[in-house]
Amino acid sequence: MDPSSLNTPELQQFINQEKERAMLNEMVGKLTNVCWDKCITGTPGSKFSSSESTCLSNCAQRYMDMSLIIMRRFQNMN
Numbered sequence: 898m899d900p901s902s903l904n905t906p907e908l909q910q911f912i913n914q915e916k917e918r919a920m921l922n923e924m925v926g927k928l929t930n931v932c933w934d935k936c937i938t939g940t941p942g943s944k945f946s947s948s949e950s951t952c953l954s955n956c957a958q959r960y961m962d963m964s965l966i967i968m969r970r971f972q973n974m975n
Contacts, residue, residue: 924964932956 936952937945945953 928957928960931960 932953935956936949941949
């Protein structure tokens with residue numbers, strides 16, 4: 898295999914997309930763990946209670962908001 902073929906724009910785009918996908922998966926995993934631990938206090942049944950559902954929704958929204966703020970700050974540093 899020609900080493901120069903490893904540095905094509907298509908390959909770089911693919912690598913960047915995979916990095917973004919991995920970061921998103923990691924973020925969803927952290928979000929799930931943090932919000933689950935915070936909002937689900939007992940053994941879950943077949944569906945969430947209204948307070949658990951509200952807590953999960955609020956927790957997820959705050960987590961996403963903070964992630965965006967942090968991401969913007971890092972972008973502004975460059």
